[in-house]
Amino acid sequence: DAKTTQPPSMDCAEGRAANLPCNHSTISGNEYVYWYRQIHSQGPQYIIHGLKNNETNEMASLIITEDRKSSTLILPHATLRDTAVYYCIVRVPTGNQFYFGTGTSLTVIP
Amino acid sequence: DADVTQTPRNRITKTGKRIMLECSQTKGHDRMYWYRQDPGLGLRLIYYSFDVKDINKGEISDGYSVSRQAQAKFSLSLESAIPNQTALYFCATSDPLGEGGELFFGEGSRLTVL
Numbered sequence: 737d738a739k740t741t742q743p744p745s746m747d748c749a750e751g752r753a754a755n756l757p758c759n760h761s762t763i764s765g766n767e768y769v770y771w772y773r774q775i776h777s778q779g780p781q782y783i784i785h786g787l788k789n790n791e792t793n794e795m796a797s798l799i800i801t802e803d804r805k806s807s808t809l810i811l812p813h814a815t816l817r818d819t820a821v822y823y824c825i826v827r828v829p830t831g832n833q834f835y836f837g838t839g840t841s842l843t844v845i846p
Numbered sequence: 847d848a849d850v851t852q853t854p855r856n857r858i859t860k861t862g863k864r865i866m867l868e869c870s871q872t873k874g875h876d877r878m879y880w881y882r883q884d885p886g887l888g889l890r891l892i893y894y895s896f897d898v899k900d901i902n903k904g905e906i907s908d909g910y911s912v913s914r915q916a917q918a919k920f921s922l923s924l925e926s927a928i929p930n931q932t933a934l935y936f937c938a939t940s941d942p943l944g945e946g947g948e949l950f951f952g953e954g955s956r957l958t959v960l
Contacts, residue, residue, distance in 0.1 A: 770948065772949070777883075777934055777954060777956075778953060778954070779850075779936055779938070779951025779952055779953055779954055780889070780936075780949070780951050781951070782948040782949065782950070785948065823888065833879075833891055833894065833904065834879075834891070834949055835891070836881075836888040836889040836890070837888050838886075838887060838888045839888055
């Protein structure tokens, strides 16, 4: 599975959009991009995933560049409860393992 | 009730003691995982299992063993605990069918080895 690079930390004002970047320059054609978040020390929570096209669900939007070497997770209207560590992972859906890096610590500021 | 349940949630033990962390799930998933998280770090995979007869080592399996007693149960053992195994441990499950394959995590077991 390809590895990812994320900034260690970011701040976002409450009510504004939070844009979390992820680089995955070695991603292969059959690997999906997954995003998880971990609030405090709880178990990580699935947010969204995608292959090529942009995806949106009730939690977030995922924008994947055309060359698939990077992606951005967008939380459209960040709230204080979105303060968490966000992990970007690339893998094949039937692959053996999920590799979690150190993620991006997002702080939403009132 | 939680779909993935870990017991105990907190445990303090002494060096050299045998410890077992248990995980049970009601999601009906075949795949189960044990992860470890140290402060300020991401999750690292210890062991994973794709069915009852399948056990695989992850990134950091030394000092740990596992048992898959049934589809719903996956236990992690520390045969002789040492202080650097102090960490937060997570169990997770996944269903590989389709493109989903997302992980579902338990609430974690915090282990302190003195």
